[in-house]
Amino acid sequence: MSIPGLGQIAPTAVQTTTSAAVSPTTTQSLEPFWEYRFEVAHGSTLNIKLVSGTAEKDGTELAPSTPYAFTATKTRINTWHGCTLEISSEPGAVYDAYTSEPTADETPMVSYVNLHFKLDGLRATAERTGQMGPRVLVIGPPNSGKTSLVRMLTGWATRVGRQPLVVNADCREGMLALPGTLSAAVFATIIDPTSEWGSTPSSGPSPVPVKLPLAYYYGMASPDDNPRFFKRLLSRLAVASTSRLTEDPGVKTSGMLIDSGGVNAKGGYDHIAHIVAEFSVNIVLVVGSERVGSEMQKRFAGQQTSLGETITVVGLDKSGGVVERDAGFMQQVREAAIREYFFGSSKTTLSPFTQQMDFAALSMWKVNQAPTASDEDSYSEAIEKAEPSLMMQNCTLAVMYATVHDTAETIRDSNVMGFVYVAEVDEKRRKLKVLAPVSARLGDRPLLWGSWPEPMVSLVG
Numbered sequence: 013m014s015i016p017g018l019g020q021i022a023p024t025a026v027q028t029t030t031s032a033a034v035s036p037t038t039t040q041s042l043e044p045f046w047e048y049r050f051e052v053a054h055g056s057t058l059n060i061k062l063v064s065g066t067a068e069k070d071g072t073e074l075a076p077s078t079p080y081a082f083t084a085t086k087t088r089i090n091t092w093h094g095c096t097l098e099i100s101s102e103p104g105a106v107y108d109a110y111t112s113e114p115t116a117d118e119t120p121m122v123s124y125v126n127l128h129f130k131l132d133g134l135r136a137t138a139e140r141t142g143q144m145g146p147r148v149l150v151i152g153p154p155n156s157g158k159t160s161l162v163r164m165l166t167g168w169a170t171r172v173g174r175q176p177l178v179v180n181a182d183c184r185e186g187m188l189a190l191p192g193t194l195s196a197a198v199f200a201t202i203i204d205p206t207s208e209w210g211s212t213p214s215s216g217p218s219p220v221p222v223k224l225p226l227a228y229y230y231g232m233a234s235p236d237d238n239p240r241f242f243k244r245l246l247s248r249l250a251v252a253s254t255s256r257l258t259e260d261p262g263v264k265t266s267g268m269l270i271d272s273g274g275v276n277a278k279g280g281y282d283h284i285a286h287i288v289a290e291f292s293v294n295i296v297l298v299v300g301s302e303r304v305g306s307e308m309q310k311r312f313a314g315q316q317t318s319l320g321e322t323i324t325v326v327g328l329d330k331s332g333g334v335v336e337r338d339a340g341f342m343q344q345v346r347e348a349a350i351r352e353y354f355f356g357s358s359k360t361t362l363s364p365f366t367q368q369m370d371f372a373a374l375s376m377w378k379v380n381q382a383p384t385a386s387d388e389d390s391y392s393e394a395i396e397k398a399e400p401s402l403m404m405q406n407c408t409l410a411v412m413y414a415t416v417h418d419t420a421e422t423i424r425d426s427n428v429m430g431f432v433y434v435a436e437v438d439e440k441r442r443k444l445k446v447l448a449p450v451s452a453r454l455g456d457r458p459l460l461w462g463s464w465p466e467p468m469v470s471l472v473g
């Protein structure tokens with residue numbers, strides 16, 4: 013399905029494969045609408061420089077003659093008007109790349125950019141009338157390109173001076189925060205093309221302004237692990253996001269872009285309905301699945317939001333370039349995110365602080381799974397006091413914006429201040445060695461331990 017009224021691109025495809033073993037520096041010319049798709053392994057780097065023409069990655073324009081270093085990623089660079097890229101890598105770098113000329117069923121990019129123009133029209137109307145801009149939810153099966161679409165719409169919106177509030181409702185991946193969190197942030201400036209969402213707030217000085225997210229800690233891999241807790245956190249994020257929207261006219265007219273986790277075989281429509289209601293979503297974009305699209309049409313099309321607008325459901329094609337990222341690759345991505353949070357990246361090195369803490373000096377809590385409980389208990393007992401133990405070794409803990417004297421309910425509903433990493437647990441001496449990005453007194457804040465992200469092999473030593 014594509015948006016009505018949009019043309020298709022001529023159906024021909026040319027693909028060439030480039031391998032690092034063949035040439036360390038190559039020049040790649042892209043015709044208008046072509047994409048340069050590439051996968052770079054962990055530990056390898058691919059440098060891409062725009063030599064002439066214009067190109068973008070997920071809606072953010074590449075600056076000319078500026079080398080961009082990509083690592084541990086599967087992505088693409090596209091061009092609307094044609095360009096030449098210079099590609100280089102150090103010997104032995106592991107990557108795979110090819111150019112793709114769009115075919116009729118292979119590129120939905122034109123419908124994506126037309127969608128952006130329609131959204132911007134709605135934002136312009138909202139500006140004139142003082143109304144709220146569009147609240148857009150992107151859903152679809154796993155690996156359909158949902159996050160890429162949200163990033164593109166964000167990139168294009170900021171390029172025309174909009175400041176959308178971007179919401180991550182996918183607990184498996186983090187946005188400007190570690191995985192396991194649900195977060196929201198205003199994007200008023202460009203996203204660093206070499207990263208997923210730009211650097212996390214702990215990553216030190218950055219040429220691109222760092223966006224400060226509001227994050228809630230869920231600490232589990234799937235909404236099904238504790239559906240009531242998941243929904244409750246979404247509600248809190250919705251309240252905070254809506255108030256952020258109303259306090260700033262520029263953000264209000266720009267509206268929201270919400271990335272959801274994939275709908276799975278079992279459906280997962282329950283929390284989608286919750287997001288639609290809580291964030292007053294008035295546009296549901298369904299990527300890459302007619303089945304999900306028609307289910308969404310049935311559920312939401314024509315219904316009214318709490319603001320009295322009619323909900324529109326739009327089906328969009330999935331890009332043929334979207335790649336599956338297997339569990340091993342995603343685990344490495346999570347580990348890299350945690351490592352970067354504490355130690356920085358190749359661009360900025362950070363030195364985390366190490367602290368020894370007595371078990372007794374810590375307020376430690378853990379999140380509980382409650383997959384089937386439909387009663388209040390699953391939520392009221394979503395977190396409980398926990399004794400530090402060896403099980404916590406190599407785990408990240410969320411530092412909550414609450415005090416150690418607060419009740420379980422207050423701590424559970426608080427947002428995240430930051431994260432610490434448990435480097436060592438000495439059960440005999442009842443001591444814990446933790447790594448923190450800043451030198452703060454950890455005994456003053458409740459620490460929350462979840463099962464997601466999973467423990468790392470080891471961050472230190």
Ligand SMILES: Nc1ncnc2c1ncn2[C@@H]1O[C@H](COP(=O)(O)OP(=O)(O)OP(=O)(O)O)[C@@H](O)[C@H]1O
Pocket residue numbers: 047049050085086087088152153154155156157158159160161182272273274331332333334335336337
């Ligand atoms: N046209 C394309 N060419 C090459 N790679 C692409 C293209 N579009 C998206 N990708 C890559 O495919 C992968 C999956 O895309 P994305 O993360 O947007 O999907 P998703 O539906 O959000 O996935 P998930 O279900 O895990 O949340 C990403 O690594 C993304 O960069």
